[in-house]
Every structure is written in C-alpha cells, then in structure tokens.
Amino acid sequence: MSVTARRLAHIPPTVFSEMSALAVRTGAVNLGQGFPDVDGPQSVIDAVEVALAEGANQYAPGIGIPSLRAAIARHQHRHYGLDVDPDREVVVTTGCTEAVAAALLGLVDPGDEVVVLEPYYDSYVAMLDMCGARRRPVMLKAPDFRPDLDELRSVVTDRTKLILLNTPHNPTGTVLTRDELQAVADLAIEHDVVVVTDEVYEHLVFDDARSTDGHVPIATLPGMWERTLTLSSAGKSYSFTGWKVGWASGPAPLVQAVLSAKQWLTFTSGSPLQPAVAHALDHEPDWPAALARDLQARRDLLCEGLSAAGLAPRVPEGTYFATTDISHLGWADGREFCLALPERAGVVAIPTQGFYDDPDAGRQLVRWAFCKERDVIGEGLRRLAAADLAR
DSSP states (O other), X not given: OOOSOHHHHTSOOOHHHHHHHHHHHXXXXXXXXXXXXXXXXXXXXXXXXXXXXTTOOSOOOXXXXXXXXXXXXXXXXXXXXXXXXXXXXXXXXXXXXXXXXXXXXXXXXXXXXXXXXXXXXXXXXXXXXXXXXXXXXXXXXXXXXXXXXXXXXHHOOTTEEEEEEEXXXXXXXXXXXXXXXXXXXHHHHHHTOEEEEEOTTTTOBOHHHHTTTOOOOGXXXXXXXXXXXXXXXXXXXXXXXXXXXXXXXXXXXXXXXXXXXXXXXXXXXXXXXXXXXXXXXXXXXXXXXXXXXXXXXXXXXXXXXXXXXXXXXXXXXXXXXXXXXXXXXXXXXXXXHHHHHHHHHSEEOEEOGGGSSSTTTTTTEEEEEOOSOHHHHHHHHHHHHHSOOOO
8 A cells, every 4th residue: 555645656765865874884985965074163053052051942933033034134135235124034944945845835836837947956856746836947958057048038938937046056066147147037027937046055156156256146136136035044154054044035925935834844943053043144254255265175176086086077166066977987877876886986976867857867977075074085086096987
C-alpha cells in the first residue's frame, strides 16, 4: 500500500542528504554539501548564550522579534538603499528554505505559471510541485551559465504569475548582471508579474563580479520594489547554516502572503537565535565581506586543484560552489561518477543532473563545495590527483 501523498510521491529525496550520508559512511572528504567547517563570529554565539540566560526560550512572535526585523530593515538600507518598514515589510523565517516554501505557498495557486532559472536549487521544484504550479524554466546553459534573454522573453507572458530568481546562483555560481536583471524587470513590469528572489548568497560575491556590477538586488531597480519579495538568511553570510534563521522583505501584501503560509508551517523560528542574528547584522556588518575574501582564496585553491586533476571547472562569481563537466571521463552520468568517487578517490561531490527538468542537460555536470577549511580542500584535491577518475 502506498501511503505517501501523490503530490510528494514522485519527488525524490534531496541529493544533499544522500551524498552527505555517503561521506559519513565511507569516511570520504565531503566536498559536496554546502556547509562551512568553521562557525561565524564569536560575539554572535555569545549573544545566543545571553538570550538563553535572559529567558528568550518561549515562542517568539510569528513575524519575528522586533529587534531582528529592525536589524533586517537597517541591513537592507545600509547595503542597498532600500527603505523597509520593519513592522509591515519584514517576516522572519526558519531559514531561506522556509522563506521559499512560504512564499510559493502564499502566492501560487494550482495551474499558475512560474518562470524559474534552471538548474534549480532542489527545494524549488519540490515546492512548485506541492503548489501545483506549471514550471517554465529558463536554462543557464553550460559552460558560461548565463541566461538567454531571448528565451526569457519567450517564456514570460501574460499567463506568468511569478518569476523565481536566484542570484548569486546555486549551483552554478553565476551572479546575474544589472543588464540581465533589467531584462527580468522589464518583463515583470510589462506583464504585471511578481518576482521572488532568493539572495541567500548576497554577500558571497567575488572580485570577478564585483569589478562589474557586484550583487544587484532586483528590488532596487525602477518599478520593482512594489512587485519584489526578497529572501535571504544569516546562514550563508555569517556561517551559521544550522541556525536556520532567514527572512523575507518587500511590500506589505507580499510579506503578508508569506506570513499567511508560515503560520501553518513553523509558526515561529528559534527564539534565542533571533536576537543573536540581530546582533550579527548590526554589530558584525563587515564580517560577510571578510568571509567572501577568504572564500575567494579557497575557491581559487579548489579550482586550480581540480584543473590539475583533469577536472577543469567553470570559475564561479559567487556562492560556495564550482562546477565541472566530466564528459571526457566516460561515465554514464554525474550520479554514477559521484557514487563511485568515494571508493575511487575518497571524496564526495554532488551530481547536478537532478537540478534540471531534462536530466540530459546536466547529465555530465558535478558540483564541488569550497566552503571548507583549506586543509580539507587540500586533502580532497590530493586524493583526486592520485586517483584514476576515468570509467
């Protein structure tokens, strides 16, 4: 007897859990799942201890504690010049993953068309399927992983309900340029479309992209604030991925739609963690930039080592990740390669074919994480260099 609901039965388990379990089981170096090896600022950890001692142990308001919502509003103004009302235009979520889920559940009806960049972070597909949405992909094609603006224009129509963006983009590391975002904005305005933008890697942008536009929130473009819901979190910017404290900001009706769904998901998010994240945003504002500089050095270490091992990657402009094409190695696909890699080389990576509607599009692509300590990256690279990686 099948007991799983039909809306979930065809959605496979997340590949991140599978590959991380494989790393634990085999003792392999985990260059797969994107979580850092080192925690964020000590002052932020200390702030949790203070909050615990001072009684922040019961339900927080569902929308988030006032001090964190105010800190998020100040963050948006400090970095992007956006004036955000913390009482009406911010909601705290249990990580950006819940922000995505609540945004889609709150804004999308069955049958609605949603335009989304492909490859996708895997929770997008799961949530769009749960909403009954009709997914309309715009592919970031290898090897450059940039959107085809003509394809975008052909996909966004008067039937489009929502555009779901992700920049900096996981898994490709692409940072959308101002011109690319302007093309999205023009279409959203022309067709009266809401944009939901996942900017969880907003501060993890490297010199390659900073020398041009850097990270540009689409909400800052003319005519876009009133139709844009911006999602982010402290997990990536401050290296506290396990805390799962995120947020959505934007015009009050869009934030209210998120809250209308969130109240039936988690209702509220970790009470003692919220004042600590407020402390991070207000008192450690320069920490993410220092993290980005350090990650850039680790990115370069990983990419140079992968090239030396015959796995030349596309050098990412942001995020934690670099992507390689393994076509020349003779494997049927990236999944077969990644399942064999722990035995062949003692390393775990992530196959990206599951992030595409058409598995042939990403069949030979593999994602590597560089948010690890340098000696961990170095050990993984030594193992790869010494291994026979051909089928």
